[in-house]
Amino acid sequence: MKMIPVETTINGDRTEFLCNSDESLLDVLRDRLGLTGAKEGCGTGDCGACSVTLNGRLVCSCLVLGVEVDGAEVETIEGMADGETLHPLQRIFIEEAALQCGICTPGILIAAKSLLEKNPDPTDTEVRYWLAGNLCRCTGYDKIIKAVQKAAAEMRAA
Amino acid sequence: MHESGCAAFAPFAESWKTQMRYVKPESYEAASAVLVAEQGIARILTGGTDVLVMLKAEVVEPDLMVDIKHLPGMRDIVSEDGGYRIGAAVSSAQLGEHAGVKAMWPGVVEGAELIGSTQVQNRATMVGNLCTASPAADSVPALVTANAIARVHGPDGARDVPVVDIPIGPGKTSLLKGEFITSTYLPARPDNAADAYLRFIPRTEMDIAVSSAAVSLELDASGSVTAAFVALGAVAPTVRLVPDAGAALIGTKLDAAAIAGLVAAAEAACSPITDKRGTIEFRTKTAGVLAKRAAHIAYSRAGGKT
Numbered sequence: 001m002k003m004i005p006v007e008t009t010i011n012g013d014r015t016e017f018l019c020n021s022d023e024s025l026l027d028v029l030r031d032r033l034g035l036t037g038a039k040e041g042c043g044t045g046d047c048g049a050c051s052v053t054l055n056g057r058l059v060c061s062c063l064v065l066g067v068e069v070d071g072a073e074v075e076t077i078e079g080m081a082d083g084e085t086l087h088p089l090q091r092i093f094i095e096e097a098a099l100q101c102g103i104c105t106p107g108i109l110i111a112a113k114s115l116l117e118k119n120p121d122p123t124d125t126e127v128r129y130w131l132a133g134n135l136c137r138c139t140g141y142d143k144i145i146k147a148v149q150k151a152a153a154e155m156r157a158a
Numbered sequence: 159m160h161e162s163g164c165a166a167f168a169p170f171a172e173s174w175k176t177q178m179r180y181v182k183p184e185s186y187e188a189a190s191a192v193l194v195a196e197q198g199i200a201r202i203l204t205g206g207t208d209v210l211v212m213l214k215a216e217v218v219e220p221d222l223m224v225d226i227k228h229l230p231g232m233r234d235i236v237s238e239d240g241g242y243r244i245g246a247a248v249s250s251a252q253l254g255e256h257a258g259v260k261a262m263w264p265g266v267v268e269g270a271e272l273i274g275s276t277q278v279q280n281r282a283t284m285v286g287n288l289c290t291a292s293p294a295a296d297s298v299p300a301l302v303t304a305n306a307i308a309r310v311h312g313p314d315g316a317r318d319v320p321v322v323d324i325p326i327g328p329g330k331t332s333l334l335k336g337e338f339i340t341s342t343y344l345p346a347r348p349d350n351a352a353d354a355y356l357r358f359i360p361r362t363e364m365d366i367a368v369s370s371a372a373v374s375l376e377l378d379a380s381g382s383v384t385a386a387f388v389a390l391g392a393v394a395p396t397v398r399l400v401p402d403a404g405a406a407l408i409g410t411k412l413d414a415a416a417i418a419g420l421v422a423a424a425e426a427a428c429s430p431i432t433d434k435r436g437t438i439e440f441r442t443k444t445a446g447v448l449a450k451r452a453a454h455i456a457y458s459r460a461g462g463k464t
Contacts, residue, residue: 004180021180021223022213044211045278046364057251057280063210064281065203067180068225111276132363133275 008069010035011079019066026050028066029076037077037106041135048134051107052076058114060133077106080113088158089113089151098147100138108134112148120156124149178213182225186311186340189226194313194336196222202338203227204247205281207274208290224338231341235259240346243309246285246339250297251276253284263344264459265300265353265372265452272296272357275364285339291325292366294392298325299372300355302399303387306344312337322389325396350377352459354452357391358436358444367392368436371424371448373456375407381462383407388420388453392435393428393445400427403449412457420453421446 003018010033019028026043029035029052038061041047045063052061053075080087089109092098099105108131115122115130122130127148128141136144183189193200198221201209212218226232227247234245235256242259250270253259260267266284273282273296284297288308298321306321313336321342326332333339357370370391376384388403406419430441 002177020177022178024210024214043214045207045274048275048277051277054280057249058277059280060277062214063206063278065180065206065210065223068203068206114276129363130276133277 004067006067006070008071009073011075017066021065021067023066024062025052025054025064025066025069025074026061028069029061029074032066035076035078039103039106041103046133046135047104047107048111048131049104049107051110051134053110053114058111075110077110080109087113088154089116089148092151092154093144093147096143096147096150098139098143099136104134104136104138108136108144112151115148116152116155120152122148122152176221178220178223180223180225182228186229186316189224189229189338190311190313190336192222192224193338198222200224202289204232205249205283205286207278207282208286226338226340229340238343242344243341244284244344245341247283249280250274250282250284251279254279259344262347263300263304263353265355265374265456266297266304266306266344269300269355269372270297272355285342288321288324288342289331289333289339291327291329291331291396293328293395293397294367294370295325295397296355296357296367296370296391298397299370299389299391300353300374301342301344302389302397303353303372303374304344305387306342308339309341309343310337311340316340318343322397322399327395348376350379350381350461351375351385352456352461354455354459356448356452356455358448366435369393369428369430369441369445369448371445371452373449373452375453375456375460375462377457377460377462381411383410383412383416383457383462386453388424388449390424390427390445390449393430393441395429398427400424400449403427407453411462412453417450417453421450424449 039049041049043062045060050061200222201220203225204227232245232247236243254271287295287297301321307318353374355372357367359365372389374387386404386407388400391397402423403420410416425446428442432438
């Protein structure tokens with residue numbers, strides 16, 4: 001079966017891979033590139049656990065074909081921290097215990113980062129609507145919203 | 159699918175299945191040509207939020223996937239004759255960020271913006287929604303009341319088709335082999351005109367319409383309705399334009415009698431099914447209520463005062 005060569009940029013690094021035509025970006029990231037931060041929850045674009053950004057737009061990587069990212073820029077959770085220094089959202093999610101099992105957390109962090117880039121000072125309602133496509137089945141959402149707001153405040157002050 | 163019931167034959171079954179071919183044609187003409195030449199199942203890829211879900215669920219297993227979103231104009235919103243031409247691969251999010259379209263056709267934008275999550279909004283397109291041809295498609299009723307025109311590219315070149323004529327049944331469109339939509343055109347508006355779209359879902363976000371209504375109105379300087387279009391979603395096999403409902407509002411300022419006429423005509427146009435989302439009675443009743451509310455919103459947006 002002939003695979004398709006794809007050239008893309010992931011977290012700032014130029015990356016080349018071969019994949020099948022019907023393979024999702026999520027499967028490429030996890031199974032071909034070893035980037036297992038994005039999780040597969042539903043695989044149908046409902047849960048947001050596989051969230052990444054594609055050319056700056058928040059998307060579900062399960063609903064993107066690997067071949068579609070040729071020439072594109074992809075950002076995943078693996079690119080969020082600066083070396084050993086966590087992104088404020090990552091650090092504050094830990095401080096505020098805004099997670100339990102952690103499966104939804106990479107997707108929520110990527111989605112929250114994308115929100116704060118667009119809207120540095122969101123209302124609680126805006127955070128809830130923005131994250132409506134990121135399902136968490138452990139904590140409920142209050143701690144997540146609180147952590148996003150605390151990180152937003154810190155990032156605004158920085 | 160060539161699935162074998164016997165596990166021992168599974169590897170053979172897998173090898174029989176030919177892999178889906180993925181192509182990015184260099185032009186509209188080339189896209190039409192590969193679609194015409196395809197003997198198997200072909201699908202167009204723009205946002206992928208329906209097509210890839212069906213692929214994954216093995217509901218539709220295309221032999222050919224034609225990615226067209228890189229073609230000229232596909233991702234552009236351009237002014238044209240006082241209206242806007244919206245490329246077929248423009249996402250709902252991109253549409254919502256366009257101040258001009260939002261000001262001229264707020265109902266069209268609010269329909270598109272109701273589809274799915276932030277993640278889905280960044281990929282999903284109105285044309286994809288139109289071509290999936292769900293009776294409950296949120297972006298379609300307001301395109302219908304806007305009298306939007308789809309530009310269809312096919313083996314014989316381009317032709318323009320009213321959006322209302324694209325869906326012909328659940329999951330079915332009037333597009334012929336080799337045809338695909340390249341853009342939709344939202345016409346110019348006079349002053350004192352606006353539209354609105356409402357749907358009923360049993361929660362606040364991320365659900366499929368139980369019923370829905372779009373209303374587009376044009377008013378004269380005194381606030382009387384001079385043109386009115388009403389379309390209903392999820393209450394018939396396709397989104398339905400209801401001329402009688404629009405006619406009930408002409409020459410009025412949405413007084414009680416006009417609204418009663420609108421509701422009666424809307425309810426009369428419903429031929430829904432009963433399913434897990436709602437009964438025939440519930441869908442019919444809510445479609446009338448939503449039409450009434452959408453009419454009031456459109457009227458107020460158009461500058462009318464009741």
